[in-house]
Amino acid sequence: MLGVITRVLQSISYVTSIPEPGIRLLFAILCGYLLAWFQRDFLHRKGATVKHVYFSLTGFGLAYFCYGIYVYHSLISILVNYLLLAVLGGTLPVVVVSFIFNLGYLVIAYLVVSTDDYDILWTTPQCIMCLRLIGLAFDLYDGNRPQEELSKEQSQLCIKTAPSLLQVTSYTFYFGGYFVGPQFAIRRFQDFVDEKFLANTDGKPPDTTLPALKRLFLGVVYATVHTIVGSMFTTEYLTSQEFDNSSLLYKVFFVAVWGRILIARYISVWLFAEGSCILSGLAFNGHDEYNQVKWDGVANVRLRIYETTWAWKGCIESFNINTSQWAARYIYKRLRFLGNKMYSQALTLFFLALWHGYFIGYFVCFFFEMLCVQLENHVTALVAKSPRLQNFFSHPVVRPIAFVCSRALTISVMGYAVVAFTLLRYHRFSQVYYSMYYIWHWLLFGWIPLFYFVLNPMFRKPKSNASQEPEKTTEEKKTE
Incomplete structure (x- = not known):
């Protein structure tokens, strides 16, 4: 079965001229919809341990499919960060060590494997993990600080005890956020696993299909625009002699459109990933003023603002x-x-x-x-x-x-x-x-x-006349 999938993806890569690692990454993200549907409908009311095992195994399987043996880098990061939190607890030195280790591991990886092109390697999820695990150390540190020292946001996101190794693994490998994000605090993930995001009072699985499909559809639109229009505004053209010989006005126009289309690639994969998070229920964000459920809790792009803002x-x-x-x-x-x-x-x-x-x-x-x-x-x-x-x-x-x-x-x-x-x-x-x-x-x-x-x-602003006048003495005020 795996061999058949690999050959199909290789054929798609050949036809679309998209590198195979990119096709594999997109396939893994889209698999999140099937996994989210199964988790939402068939793991409902199951224990937290069952779900953590499910997220750990499915996420690891997709990671291995995309990056092969190099998935061991994720395992190393998970183990080191778990030991830091479990052994030393939520202290400031742990935050510092976590920051240095995770960022240092990522930068060294860049130095070793990065090229001049846009690389889709194991460093792609590694950069997502870097922020997620640093944030985890901060949240535990905040949970061990006096309550009066915390901001409202810190009070809402902090955790009091270090998560287990299974919880850290599940939090890291969760299929909706492992590959390209989004970032979310472990407190949100724990509430999601504990089924606090059902968005109903009947105890039923949340009705997330339609909002998830909307984000999937928008992702397809942006991916299509990037593929079609991007073929006319290529990165290679920027360094060509033809571009160099063009007028300044045309260059400004070309770079503006090229940049917009290039960014559409990032928007499309974020929308795909967000859709699977919505389908699973992680993206619950309360209700609006009309008591309608909001599923934008992990939205990575707000399209209406992005496409209309002037600033x-x-x-x-x-x-x-x-x-x-x-x-x-x-x-x-x-x-x-x-x-x-x-x-x-x-x-x-x-x-x-x-x-x-x-x-x-x-x-x-x-x-x-x-x-x-x-x-x-x-x-x-x-x-x-x-x-x-x-x-x-x-x-x-x-x-x-x-x-x-x-x-x-x-x-x-x-x-x-x-x-x-x-x-x-x-x-x-x-x-x-x-x-x-x-x-x-x-x-x-x-x-x-x-x-x-x-x-x-x-x-x-000039100073007002009143402020420039000398203050009147008590005798002058009495005379008035």
Whole structure:
């Protein structure tokens, strides 16, 4: 049977020109729907141990199908992290050791096996595990801290006791999140296994088929767009002589569309994975104001916002949501002791870049993100200081024009940043930037002195006359 599946996948790979590792990964993610259906309908009301065994064995089987013997890297990570938590408990040194071990293991793996291309290797799930296991150590640490020291979020996600080896294995190998995410805390996973997410009072399996199929359908749409349109906007063309000889306006247009289509690949696999999480019941997120069940608890992309936002910040908040939330929860907010949001943001983005890999392109891309967010913050601050600007941008004629221009700029700069994220090495992506005359570099780096030395002083609110007048003495007040 396995041989037949392998030959079929090889044939699909040959016909579609998609590398076989990618086909195997997609097959494993889609198998999650069958496994989720079986778990939801046939393991309902079974004990937690039965489910943990099921998730461990099925996840391990799919991992072995995709990565063969290299699945032992996952087993090593699971065992080391379990021993850390079981032996040493929820302490700060354990968090530090877990952080160093998991991130160090991942970076060393990148150094050993990564190439200049987009690799689909055992390092793909390893990077997912890296965050999940670091977060596990943080959650146990929070559970052993005084309650008054915890934030509301930390109180909701912390755990008091170290999970068993079977629970850690199940949490790691769960088929809906092992391969490409999403990230979720172990507290959510435990509540899911304990059937606290049934979304009904009858004790029946949750009705998740329709919302799961919706995400599956949207995933197919994005995958189709990526396959068809992506064949016309290829990465290879960026470094071709034909691209270099094109006009600047065409290059800006091509990079903007190319980046958008490339990102559709990530969106499609996230939607596929989210659908299986919904079908199994893990994605339960309470009820809305109309008492309708929400199944977006592990959503990794909010398509309506992503496809309509005019701002870079909106893209960040609607794209790769769970990773961003993880970074905010376990990195950014834990750096408050620095006393500077800019430093915290920079270190968080540095971590995310290193988590993706050691190539300079990742760091350039995330540095662009930080600059874009700062530019938007600056523009927002300037508009807030000027009633004239507020009236101008709120004008019925100006508002749609400003929206279109802002959205076009956001998409263009995002594609420009993704060039470095995709080509990775400096000599490759710098060739593209050079041919585009570093157009968006000039905007982002030129904005900094323009804002601080020209625009900000120009729009600074003048002090009111009342504040400039000397305070009257008591005798003067009596005279009045």
